[in-house]
Amino acid sequence: MTPADSRALMQRELDDQPNLLPAIAEALLHAAAPLRPEPDRAIWVGGCGDSLFAAQAIAHHARTLGRDIRPASAAEMLWDAPVRTGDTVVGISLSGSTRRTVEALSSAADRGARTIAITLNADSALAQVAAATLVLPYTPVSRAIPHGLDYHVTLLALTALLGEVDAAAVGALFAERTAPILEEVRQTAASLTPEARVFFLGGGAALGSANYGAAKLHEAGGLLSFAFEAENFAHGANFVPNPGDHIVLCGAAGRADARTEAMAEPLSRLGVSTGRAGLEPGLSPLNAAFAAGLHAQALCLAIAEARDLDVTDPGRGSPAAEVQRELFAWQAG
Secondary structure (H helix, E strand, C coil): CCHHHHHHHHHHHHHHHHHHHHHHHHHHHHHHHHHCCCCCCCEEEEECCHHHHHHHHCHHHHHHCCCCEEEEEHHHHHHCCCCCCCCEEEEECCCCCCHHHHHHHHHHHHCCCEEEEEECCCCCHHHHHCCEEEECCCCCCCCCCCCCHHHHHHHHHHHHHHCCCCHHHHHHHHHHHHHHHHHHHHHHHHHCCCCCCEEEEECCCHHHHHHHHHHHHHHCCCCCEEEEEHHHHCCCHHHCCCCCCEEEEECCCCCCHHHHHHCHHHHHCCCCEEEEECCCCCCCHHHHHHHHHHHHHHHHHHHHHHCCCCCCCCCCCCCHHHHHHHHHCCCCC
C-alpha cells in the first residue's frame, strides 16, 4: 500500500460517514434499548485509547440526561475505581481483545456490578466476561488507519445505551460539515511547517475530544501532538508552543467552553494559529462531540496529505510497534 492509498482509506471514511452513521444509529437504538442501565446508579464507562476518549467526550451529553456517568480508563476501573454492587460498568473494545478492559469487566462482575461490553466481536474475550453485549453493527473501512468512523460509532453506541439519538440529525451534521471542515483544515495543514506541532485544548467533556485529536496525530505517522485541559494549559504549558504551531480549541457545549474560547486572542500573540472544533454557537452537547471528532479526523488526514505520510505506519520503521506488542502483553499480577 502506498502512502496515497493509505490516506485514500481515511478519505473514504469521511465520505461514507454521512450515509453510514444514520443507519448505524438506528440499529444501535434498537439493540441498546433493552440494555440501558438503571437511571439512578453510577455508570462507569471506558477502556483504552479512543474508547476512553469517547466516554469522556460524551459525558456532558449523558449528564444532561440525568445519568451519573463516570468515564474511566480500563486500568482505573481495574485497580482504583470504587465500583460498587449495583453499579453498571461498560467496557469498550472494538476488537474485544484489549487485555486490561477484559480484566476490568471481569473484576467489576466479581464486585457485583452489572457489566456491558461494547465491541465488534460477539465472540470476543470481552463479550465472554460481560453480562450483556452491544455489538457494533458495521464493518470498519480499515483498522490500520487512525480511527475516525470507529470513534463516531462508539459515540453513537454510548448515546444509544444512555438514551435516544436522532439518527437523521447525525447524518445531516456530517453531510453539512464534512466538506467545509476539510477545506478549512487543508488550508491550515498547507500553512504549517514540517516542525509545527499541534495542541488540542478543551475543558470538561471537551477534554475527551482533545485527547482524541492528539491521538489521531500520534497514529498518523507518529506526529508530535498534545492534549491539555484548557485551564491547566494556562498554568504552565502555555510556555511550550512555538511560533508556527497550531492550537485546536475544542468545545462540548458546556460551561468550560467560554474559558477555552477566551484563550484564542491571547494565544495568537504567541505566533500560533488556532482552529475551533465543536465550539460553534447553538450546538447540543452531543453534536459538539461529533463536530469536534470530525474536525480532528479531518485535520489528521489533511496533515498526513501535506506531509505525504503513510497513515498505516505510525512507527515509520522504528521498533515502536514491537515495543507496543510487548507492552500489551504485560500481565497483571
